Amino acid sequence: MGICCQINLLKPPNIAFAPGEVVSGVIKYAVHDSMEFEKITTSLKGSGQLSIRVKSSQRNRDTTYTAKESYVDIDHIVRDEKFQVPVGCYEIKFNFQIPENVPSSLSYTKNFNQYTVRCRIKYYIRIKFERPGWFAFTKHFRKEINVESGITPNLLMEPVIYGEWKNLMRLFSRKNAIVSIKASIMNSVIPAGGTVFVNYEIKNDSNVVIKSIETKLVEMFTFKANGHKEVKAYEDVHDTDSKTGSINCDMIEHMPLELTVPMGRFSLQNSKLVARDYLVRIIAELPMPHRNVVLDIPIQVGRFPQGAVLGTENVGEPIACAMTYDDPPPSYWEVMGEAAKGDGFDDDCDDHSFKKGEKS
CATH class of the missing domain: 2.60.40.640 (Immunoglobulin-like)
Incomplete structure (x- = not known):
């Protein structure tokens, strides 16, 4: 499928988002060949996965224990009917609010004692293109965002x-x-x-x-x-x-x-x-x-979590424009990566490295 994507977050990419904050921006996608779509969806996703491999003294008897949880799963359907998209460049605006009381982003891998631990907490903006027909594959593009949560004190703030x-x-x-x-x-x-x-x-x-x-x-x-x-x-x-x-x-x-x-x-x-x-x-x-x-x-x-909660509005509209790759991109524009199957962070993909009770 001849599609490429860019995302413009209305916040510098090195600055973390906080729970309750709105993630806003624009997704620009280019269609190189005229094609038919069945559905376009933008999303804010956030989930956590844990894998603990326990080493055994017996050969090939290691066991892996896993767990998963979802923190945010918001979809906005831009269009859900069959429509033809001519060659060109299109923009979709998005506004998603991060829920309160979600954990911070995390990427952890370590071997210690008899354990190998892998833990990830990940948030990302995604756009999904669905095409009609049995042999037309769905395409996902996504951009990871960093979330840093405040703390709720449960220890004493006195001597x-x-x-x-x-x-x-x-x-x-x-x-x-x-x-x-x-x-x-x-x-x-x-x-x-x-x-x-x-x-x-x-x-x-x-x-x-x-x-x-x-x-x-x-x-x-x-x-x-x-x-x-x-x-x-x-x-x-x-x-x-x-x-x-x-x-x-x-x-x-x-x-x-x-x-x-x-x-x-x-x-x-x-x-x-x-x-x-x-x-x-x-x-x-x-x-x-x-x-x-x-x-x-x-x-x-x-830090203490911020109390202010802003409203959200999801807006999407195509525009007739040309995407030029020779010109320098605007501030905060980044190319979105196409989601690969098996990475474990897409609701349409299976992560075969996180199987409960796995033997090796």
Whole structure:
């Protein structure tokens, strides 16, 4: 089929959309040969897919668990009757409102422990051309958009105290040997790019010297596929790690901590498949054979969702114009990609890589 498409979003492509916001723009498509259409549909789609492959000690016995969910599925029928389209260029305007309480866009692939996890949350504008006849194939073109959701606070926005301790084994003595961490966080809900303020106390009531105190920000993903327990993945956030010196026996150290969250890091909510959270981790490093004392302080990172909801209007009209490829395109014009079967993000395509209970 001799069709090509371009899309003009009325927003720079590197700027994320927010829930409740309107995605507006124009789709320009060129028909190189006169042809008959049966239906043209523009859409806003958004869905999530999760695949967890669990490795087995037995050969060819790995199992894959999957889950899917839909966040937005809006269709606007531009025309739904047979009509002939002459050679030329046509434009269709679109306005779609992103629903409230949808998760942020996500692309995640990682191997850890016995798991291989693939998770995607994707939103896109699509145009679909349907032609009459048994041997006339439907064509899809789509442009992905980035969505960044705010957070709904479920942690306290006031000082909270956390604590962790470990009783070390002390030979030939009945006296307890305890290493403890006590920390007070001023606010557990942090704006994107903001700073975490923590005051913590390390008490070394033991006969073992604490080698160092390490603090860092940790990103934690929680995945939930059908038929399998939750899987958690942890990763240190770069450029947030710091260490202090040793703490002798029978000593108490009080230390403040100011930890700035790097831009682009934010919590992910509103999905049953995946959650992304953050922890401030304080580690009292002990010599062998003792295990370290670790205190995790949960925080939420992001922005508050906007309350304003704008109206929407879907408009479509063909125009008689010529598409010239030699001229530089207008600002924010991009070529739309034709959807390939099997990519898993089209309601008319099957993704064979996400089969429940798949054996390999």
